[in-house]
Structures are given as C-alpha cells and as structure tokens.
Amino acid sequence: MGLYTNNLRTMDDLFVHLLRDIYYAENRIVKALVDMIETASDPRLKKAFKSHLHETENHILRLQQVFRMRGVDVKGVDCPAIDGILEEADDVTSDVEGSIMLNAALIAAAQTVEHYEIARYGSLIAWAKMLGRDDCASLLQKNLEEDQAADRRLAVMAENGADRAVATA
Ligand SMILES: [Fe+2]
Numbered sequence: 001m002g003l004y005t006n007n008l009r010t011m012d013d014l015f016v017h018l019l020r021d022i023y024y025a026e027n028r029i030v031k032a033l034v035d036m037i038e039t040a041s042d043p044r045l046k047k048a049f050k051s052h053l054h055e056t057e058n059h060i061l062r063l064q065q066v067f068r069m070r071g072v073d074v075k076g077v078d079c080p081a082i083d084g085i086l087e088e089a090d091d092v093t094s095d096v097e098g099s100i101m102l103n104a105a106l107i108a109a110a111q112t113v114e115h116y117e118i119a120r121y122g123s124l125i126a127w128a129k130m131l132g133r134d135d136c137a138s139l140l141q142k143n144l145e146e147d148q149a150a151d152r153r154l155a156v157m158a159e160n161g162a163d164r165a166v167a168t169a
C-alpha cells in the first residue's frame with residue numbers, strides 16, 4: 001500500500017494524480033512567494049518574486065483549465081515534497097545573518113522550487129501527449145516555460161550575488 005489511498009490503476013489516473021500534486025504545489029508556492037517578497041532585501045529579487053507570483057497565479061488558472069478539459073474535480077493532493085522544500089527554506093532563511101546571505105538563501109530556495117515544478121511539468125507534458133491530450137500538453141507547456149525562465153533569471157541573480165559576496169568577504 002502506497003502513501004496514497006486512491007488506487008492508481010491507469011496512466012490516466014497517474015496523470016490526474018500528478019496534476020493534483022502540482023496544483024497543491026502551485027497554491028503553496030503562491031503563499032511562499034508572498035512571504036519571500038516580504039523577506040527579500042534586494043529590490044531586484046523582490047521584483048523577480050513579484051513577477052513570478054503573478055505568473056504562478058496564472059499557472060493555477062491554467063491547471064484549473066486542464067482539470068476541466070479532463071472532466072475531473074479541481075483539487076489538490078498533499079505533496080510532502082513541496083512542503084519539505086518550503087519548510088527547509090523557512091528554516092535556512094530565518095537562520096542566516098546579513099542581507100547578502102539572506103538573498104542568496106532565498107534564491108537557492110526559489111531555484112529548488114522551480115526545479116521541482118520543472119520536473120513535474122516535464123512528466124505531465126510527456127504523459128498528456130502519451131494519452132493523446134496535446135491540448136492539455138500545450139497549456140502545461142506554458143507553465144513549464146515560465147518556470148524555466150524564472151529559474152534562469154534566478155540563476156543569473158545567484159551568480160551576481162555570489163560575486164558580491166566574494167567582493168565583500
Ligand atoms: Fe509554476
């Protein structure tokens with residue numbers, strides 16, 4: 001018996017399960033981004049989080065559309081993975097001292113979140129295509145591309161921040 005009480009018998013069941021997993025995750029990420037905007041001291045990082053918050057709200061709307069296209073209830077399932085990533089991010093950011101380290105810790109946490117999303121959307125898109133649902137795949141692809149772009153922007157900020165940290169060490 002696995003962690004999930006619903007039996008996952010078909011690829012379609014697995015697809016809907018993963019859709020509910022990422023739906024839960026995106027909703028948690030919205031709340032986390034609101035806190036991260038508040039916590040970040042670098043104005044560029046605040047701005048990046050704000051724009052990704054707006055994109056993330058759209059990701060939720062697109063996921064709701066995919067649920068409707070599939071004819072299943074719009075709902076999430078607990079996702080201990082994203083809970084763990086966000087809890088660890090909270091612990092680390094509340095323990096660091098100094099704004100350079102704080103921003104670096106926030107960027108690292110945000111990149112971990114993006115990588116989780118990218119992995120999930122990669123599987124969902126592959127499975128949607130396998131199930132003959134290119135219409136669902138193309139909506140999920142939009143979410144994937146925005147999460148990939150967010151990750152690339154964060155990677156640039158991580159490198160710039162690391163340079164500043166070395167320069168002031
Ligand atoms: Fe997302």
Ligand SMILES: [Fe+2]
Nearest residue numbers: 114117147150
């Ligand atoms: Fe994201």
